[in-house]
Amino acid sequence: MSGTAPEIVPGWETVIGLEVHAELATATKMFSGAPNHFGGEPNTNIDPVSLGLPGTLPVLNARAVELAIRVGLSLNCTVQRSVFARKNYFYPDMPKDFQISQFDLPINGEGWLELADGRRIGIERAHLEEDTGKSTHVGGGGRIHEAAHSLVDYNRAGVPLIEIVGRPDLRGTEDARAYVSELRSILVAIGASDGKMEEGSMRVDCNVSVRPVGQVELGTRCEVKNINSLRSLGRAIEYEARRQVDLLTAGERIEQQTRHWNEDEGRTHKLRSKEEAFDYRYFPEPDLMPVEPSEEWIAEIRAALPLLPMERRHRLAGAAGVETSATALTVDRGLDDLAVAAIDGGADAGRVLVHLENNLADGVGHLTAGAFAALIALETGGDLTATQAKTVLASLVDEGGDPAAIASAMGFEAMESNELEAIVDRLISEHPDDWAALTAGDDKERKKKSGFFVGEVMKATRGQADGRAVNELLARRAAG
């Protein structure tokens, strides 16, 4: 798995492990009935439990457990008996001054995520925990140490989170981004999370270490926090890898640290060292019972899972007879069901993918798989040119209907080949210099002149000619 990723600093390998927090798409919070939704006036999505008022007790949201199990099953994890634990530390945006999380017994144990190129990235665990509130520091440029005062919004406090802890199996910025994108696609596909990094519903902490290429032993890692987009993920990894290599080549040692990514400055800075790390004093949460999902429930959840993005890519690739990587765009756009149905309905797979990638980027509207297959049949049967098919397709998207009827209403009729030949021959005789250039010229010139003749044919036929047929005809004439 090593050595293939591009090196950020030549001779050095960057090793990355990601911890991804995703907010689960439940209607209510993890341990109470307060609403779970983004936005809203500060401190409106709250209740006594999510404020941690004295005497309140947590009651576990069954839906959060179900979504966590979905995540676990989708990441090939062992779903197991789990115990909630208290993670104790003081912070103003944490209502109880402890966070209910899972420690030694997470709901999802070992698993893996498959990247597009088939590599499996290890998942150590994926556990449930509650989110904290949000602090806003007023005055002093928003920095906590210079602020005049701080405001706390508890709307987010108690929102259910799944923390997915990845193994250090990633080897560069592309790897890291591919992993996060794939993970996000999975979370969205299974309805576990909306995966919006910009709204903070998906957050990435990044462990980075470097080692000389060929070294087996892992370097000392630093954890980088506050990464808010795929772009900053890449930038932060590059910055951190270079920083660490610079230190090592200067003969210094890496100190295990937690570092903060500053997007504006494009650099990380130290938050705390390993020695300054919190002692969270984890212990089992006495107010909650262990979670012991039954085999039946897990089976039910598994049976209700939709196809995962990777499975959908494999399915489309199989149906279309293409490489899996060629199906990524179509699956990302959620158009693969349509593609597979059209192909199953007899449509030419190549034309299906071309139309989906080039002509349906803005959505499929009223287009059905049946109409799509019928349209492609007209096109491949020579009844419609590619250009005409595209026009009919646009109409199918807008209004639906029968492609043959639409084509006929639009006055599209495929040119008879002898009719086309007559036009081509006429144009050759009308433009002898261009024809000579086409037949005698180099590749570049031939292409240029072919384009000229195709354009002239289209003019003469008001776009009804099939460009491919014209090119074939020109080639035949040129070959004599």
Added chain:
Amino acid sequence: MSARDLAEAVRSGARSARSVLEEHLDSIAAREPEIHAFNVVLADEARTAADEVDRRVAAGEDPGPLAGVPVAVKDNMCTRGIPTTCSSRILEGWIPPYDATVVDRLAAAGAILVGKTNLDEFAMGSSTENSAFGVTRNPLDTTKVPGGSSGGSAAAVAAGFVPLSLGSDTGGSIRQPAALCGVVGVKPTYGAVSRYGLVAFASSLDQIGPFARTVSDAALLLEVIAGHDPLDSTSIPEPPADLTSVLDQGVEGMRIGIIEELSGDGLEGIAGDVRARLAEAAAALEAAGATVETTSVPSTVYGLSAYYVIAPAEASSNLARYDGVRFGLRVDAPTSGDMHSATRTAGFGDEVKRRIMLGTYALSAGYYDAYYGKSQKVRTLIVEDFARAYGRYDLLLSPTSPTTAFSLGEKTADPMTMYLTDVCTIPSNLAGHPSMSVPFGVGDDGMPVGVQVLAPAMGESAMFRAAAVLEAAAPPGAAS
């Protein structure tokens, strides 16, 4: 008049709830300045509630099994719109926006809340001397403590201020003051009564229970407050035990074991007069047809040590939320960390601070296994020892408190001697089992002695049957 008779008189219209209330308010007015059982007396609210009960009776409705019965609630149970202080400065100014489940159930049963009772701060103590609002005195001898931590609730019942009250019991905080004040006090099975709205001290040990002057009244109150509550995840789903209907069934054929380790021969510090009363109680049970013998429950002697690790550990986490951010006392300081410290330094009393420090230490990295981990193992041993004992016996017996009520100030200088007063009561909390204290005569000083009846989980029916036998056979109590 018993609570049962009062409720009957009010329901039948023989007496008005208002007249019952005024009679009790008069007795409060007469002796409360001397006793200080209450943090607050809610005379106006109580009058409104009593008038409502009378209106309902007049309208032909049944206000419930506690119709018009004045009750007091320990001031660590949340009451909507009424300050809930835990007898701590740190909750100064906090008014809960919700009622504890038990408070709801009392109201639904027609009970009249007349006040909130004093306690050791956050229920940490055995004498009610750790209150930020002054000590409560034993109504039977005001130079003596009422016990604790529910000393206010015990004193209120013993002084005749109310026929019924609620306390909370984490290591003996209902049973020990019941014994010292000569009333009945019950710690139900863990999970039998909802903890929702009880300000947490040690969540895995805390349990709410009744004080009453008779076993029958204690049964009546426990039946009102027991039962599943979806707001408490540790609440028992099964219906609660039948109590009042079995009270007169006696103990014929029951096998009862006296716990050797907690009854004098195996444990230093159990006073001679207490041992004598226990022996008489055993004889009374035997006379009623039970088989009584001494038995060994060896690990109970380690209960106290395990308790003073587990309870402070949980408390250190439960009490973290008193940070000055959201409610209660705030002592301003330049940073949020300093504000936390200043607030907690000013707001907590010495005993609370002592236990927070103990618990924080016990959970710290490097010490967890030696303290918290080991204590949990002791807890498991105690559960196993009890299980073996309950294989041979239906009930177990021990003193409730090693001595009768001690003098105010006698044990405040040495926390260890204070802790030792809970040695007999703690094992039931660690096991989650029910147990209750029944008054059984007086000691050499004329102060009451309590006998503790212990039962396995959900064993309240048999426990109350034995308690009723002891009550009937008890020598005269202390004169107040």
